[in-house]
Amino acid sequence: MAKEYPPLKSVPGFSWLGINLGIKDETPDFGVIASDCKCSAAGVFTRNNIPGAPVIIGREHIQDGQLQAIVVNSKIANVATGQSGIEDAKNMCRWTASSLGIAPEQVLPSSTGVIGKRLPVEKIQTGCESIPGKLGSTPEHIENFARAIMTTDTNPKWGCESIGNATLLGVAKGAGMIEPDMATMLSYFVTDASLSCELLQKMLRRVVNKSFNRISIDTDTSTSDTVIILANGLAGEVDAEKFEEAFTRIAVNLAKEIARDGEGSKKLIELTVSGAESQQMALQIAKSIINSPLVKTAIHGADPNWGRFVMAVGKVFQYPVSLDELSIRFGSESQGMTVNAHNLDSSKVSLDAISKYLQNNEVQLEVTVGKGSFAETVWGCDLTKEYIEINAFYTT
Amino acid sequence: MAKEYPPLKSVPGFSWLGINLGIKDETPDFGVIASDCKCSAAGVFTRNNIPGAPVIIGREHIQDGQLQAIVVNSKIANVATGQSGIEDAKNMCRWTASSLGIAPEQVLPSSTGVIGKRLPVEKIQTGCESIPGKLGSTPEHIENFARAIMTTDTNPKWGCESIGNATLLGVAKGAGMIEPDMATMLSYFVTDASLSCELLQKMLRRVVNKSFNRISIDTDTSTSDTVIILANGLAGEVDAEKFEEAFTRIAVNLAKEIARDGEGSKKLIELTVSGAESQQMALQIAKSIINSPLVKTAIHGADPNWGRFVMAVGKVFQYPVSLDELSIRFGSESQGMTVNAHNLDSSKVSLDAISKYLQNNEVQLEVTVGKGSFAETVWGCDLTKEYIEINAFYTT
Numbered sequence: 001m002a003k004e005y006p007p008l009k010s011v012p013g014f015s016w017l018g019i020n021l022g023i024k025d026e027t028p029d030f031g032v033i034a035s036d037c038k039c040s041a042a043g044v045f046t047r048n049n050i051p052g053a054p055v056i057i058g059r060e061h062i063q064d065g066q067l068q069a070i071v072v073n074s075k076i077a078n079v080a081t082g083q084s085g086i087e088d089a090k091n092m093c094r095w096t097a098s099s100l101g102i103a104p105e106q107v108l109p110s111s112t113g114v115i116g117k118r119l120p121v122e123k124i125q126t127g128c129e130s131i132p133g134k135l136g137s138t139p140e141h142i143e144n145f146a147r148a149i150m151t152t153d154t155n156p157k158w159g160c161e162s163i164g165n166a167t168l169l170g171v172a173k174g175a176g177m178i179e180p181d182m183a184t185m186l187s188y189f190v191t192d193a194s195l196s197c198e199l200l201q202k203m204l205r206r207v208v209n210k211s212f213n214r215i216s217i218d219t220d221t222s223t224s225d226t227v228i229i230l231a232n233g234l235a236g237e238v239d240a241e242k243f244e245e246a247f248t249r250i251a252v253n254l255a256k257e258i259a260r261d262g263e264g265s266k267k268l269i270e271l272t273v274s275g276a277e278s279q280q281m282a283l284q285i286a287k288s289i290i291n292s293p294l295v296k297t298a299i300h301g302a303d304p305n306w307g308r309f310v311m312a313v314g315k316v317f318q319y320p321v322s323l324d325e326l327s328i329r330f331g332s333e334s335q336g337m338t339v340n341a342h343n344l345d346s347s348k349v350s351l352d353a354i355s356k357y358l359q360n361n362e363v364q365l366e367v368t369v370g371k372g373s374f375a376e377t378v379w380g381c382d383l384t385k386e387y388i389e390i391n392a393f394y395t396t
Numbered sequence: 397m398a399k400e401y402p403p404l405k406s407v408p409g410f411s412w413l414g415i416n417l418g419i420k421d422e423t424p425d426f427g428v429i430a431s432d433c434k435c436s437a438a439g440v441f442t443r444n445n446i447p448g449a450p451v452i453i454g455r456e457h458i459q460d461g462q463l464q465a466i467v468v469n470s471k472i473a474n475v476a477t478g479q480s481g482i483e484d485a486k487n488m489c490r491w492t493a494s495s496l497g498i499a500p501e502q503v504l505p506s507s508t509g510v511i512g513k514r515l516p517v518e519k520i521q522t523g524c525e526s527i528p529g530k531l532g533s534t535p536e537h538i539e540n541f542a543r544a545i546m547t548t549d550t551n552p553k554w555g556c557e558s559i560g561n562a563t564l565l566g567v568a569k570g571a572g573m574i575e576p577d578m579a580t581m582l583s584y585f586v587t588d589a590s591l592s593c594e595l596l597q598k599m600l601r602r603v604v605n606k607s608f609n610r611i612s613i614d615t616d617t618s619t620s621d622t623v624i625i626l627a628n629g630l631a632g633e634v635d636a637e638k639f640e641e642a643f644t645r646i647a648v649n650l651a652k653e654i655a656r657d658g659e660g661s662k663k664l665i666e667l668t669v670s671g672a673e674s675q676q677m678a679l680q681i682a683k684s685i686i687n688s689p690l691v692k693t694a695i696h697g698a699d700p701n702w703g704r705f706v707m708a709v710g711k712v713f714q715y716p717v718s719l720d721e722l723s724i725r726f727g728s729e730s731q732g733m734t735v736n737a738h739n740l741d742s743s744k745v746s747l748d749a750i751s752k753y754l755q756n757n758e759v760q761l762e763v764t765v766g767k768g769s770f771a772e773t774v775w776g777c778d779l780t781k782e783y784i785e786i787n788a789f790y791t792t
Contacts, residue, residue, distance in 0.1 A: 050717065297787035301789045385785070388779060
């Protein structure tokens with residue numbers, strides 16, 4: 001375990017479990033978050049037009065801004081499973097609610113994994129019935145939950161911060177079908193701060209826009225993406241601004257962890273596009289670059305093939321950029337390896353030095369387009385043979 | 397040489413060369429098409445906002461609808477090379493024109509390969525000066541030209557047909573940076589039919605739209621894409637409708653050859669999206685599927701993971717499709733392995749049979765969305781470890 005995990009703090013009033021029901025292999029595949037009392041709740045879901053059954057039911061259950069529990073399984077996504085799938089998602093809520101002594105509408109269901117397969121309902125029912133004896137609030141319980149929601153993720157992901165007397169804890173999973181135009185994975189946040197569901201919903205949209213909506217692994221948009229925050233209010237009111245700052249920090253870190261742990265990924269790429277004439281222009285160009293298979297493979301191979309950045313900037317047809325205005329910086333501002341695309345002689349940059357820099361497992365890039373003062377930062381990962389390996393043989 | 401090539405017929409009045417100037421390895425890297433007389437000419441070029449110098453000069457030279465020669469090199473694309481690159485492209489035309497005794501504006505230059513490097517101008521000049529002694533009109537001369545324009549292509553690509561007394565011959569290269577929203581590669585057509593440049597230009601746009609604009613290898617749009625047709629008129633007038641039919645057939649075949657020979661590709665994918673409410677809807681959904689890395693890797697692994705098709709249909713946000721209306725057919729109509737996404741029980745389809753079918757090196761698919769009567773067919777290829785291998789280490 002070379003990876004260093006951030007510290008894990010329990011949040012008063014919330015308990016967790018992550019256990020194996022034999023859906024996946026022998027690792028946890030079933031998780032629950034339960035609150036002692038009703039919570040203000042906010043959520044954002046996939047924009048995919050064919051969402052999974054749990055997303056359909058989850059949207060219904062969160063509509064009144066209240067939730068008390070979340071139940072999740074991994075390995076099977078319960079998507080494209082028709083009316084039976086809807087029933088399965090409802091039953092997951094019913095069984096969980098019955099175990100916890102709450103109403104089914106207080107439970108949000110999530111499933112992640114293969115599309116087009118029915119859930120193993122008997123196993124899920126057994127799992128739901130075992131909830132009361134297995135819930136707990138130790139860091140181990142939380143870590144087990146974080147592991148239970150993983151699919152092809154290679155490590156669990158969480159982050160927490162204190163805001164005044166309150167604590168905010170977020171857990172996430174990512175790995176594949178990740179494209180940055182919406183919330184694109186599963187992530188759950190809980191806090192004991194007291195915040196209204198209206199405020200939470202607005203805050204969540206802003207936070208997701210700065211974090212999960214700025215990452216990309218493969219341009220494919222999952223049918224199951226869900227980000228939820230639950231606030232039980234036990235710690236009383238907090239400074240909303242400070243809370244949102246902490247929320248954003250945790251979400252950005254989780255988003256980066258998801259990009260770093262993208263399927264087959266060896267490198268986290270942080271890309272800033274600056275000098276744009278609008279936020280939208282900066283974002284479109286950033287997405288074009290971070291999603292380009294030719295840029296991603298070049299970075300994988302530590303190949304200083306900056307021409308592919310030129311191509312990726314140029315293929316954003318609605319925002320013309322000329323070569324005269326374009327520069328590409330590899331590394332941080334102080335490291336300063338900048339290619340001026342219009343005047344190679346003035347660049348005085350060593351391709352060998354760029355290649356050496358690209359061998360790092362975290363790569364920072366800035367592309368300046370010389371049109372204005374807007375900038376956007378996005379995160380992605382390289383494209384590797386392991387991505388092909390994982391995805392050519394996923395259901396079989 | 398297991399591959400079978402279509403027959404190769406020379407076209408009266410056109411001569412060719414393909415030779416090695418030491419730009420690439422020992423294979424041909426410099427090619428010329430020369431006509432005995434001025435030709436009506438039409439062209440379409442990349443929509444990339446940062447086109448290469450040869451595209452900039454080529455657009456100027458074709459503006460009057462006339463050309464007499466085309467000069468091409470592979471390995472270096474002469475893109476993002478500033479004013480020097482523009483001069484290099486102009487010089488390629490001047491030297492070629494001087495060798496052929498024509499005006500420089502009658503020559504269209506093309507370069508394909510790495511972006512951001514200067515052309516080896518001395519080698520190019522030597523090549524241009526050697527043109528007169530090396531031109532010829534045998535099939536071998538034409539094949540050498542077709543090989544000279546290749547980059548990571550594994551085989552040369554051509555096709556020809558007779559229309560009345562006239563002949564139409566097309567040559568193309570593809571391999572990477574291929575995305576179907578515009579002409580995305582190099583392709584040259586020559587004919588001895590007599591056709592006005594206005595008619596040719598309209599016809600070319602229609603043909604490109606049905607052929608090269610319907611293929612995709614990796615969503616990346618080259619800075620060098622060019623399709624040109626030259627008509628020298630020696631065979632007199634032809635039936636324009638029949639000519640366009642033949643033109644379309646050859647172009648579609650070349651487009652399919654480009655998709656089949658995409659970088660690292662093991663399989664040609666032919667995908668029809670039908671039941672759309674408009675042509676645009678059919679095309680958008682078809683592109684979403686054919687470009688999805690998760691669909692491409694599943695087909696590569698012969699993995700019957702049809703849920704990824706559902707995801708790719710659902711992520712076309714502007715055209716909602718519901719599961720009730722969606723079906724996915726693997727194989728031809730008569731082979732009939734259809735998954736009804738809304739009712740798996742009615743599908744009675746064996747996933748093993750789909751997996752076996754997907755092991756073919758040509759795969760036919762139809763996705764029906766149940767909204768109307770419009771359909772579009774596109775071509776693509778699978779995503780493999782070899783794509784990563786080729787593209788992670790291309791400039792070095």
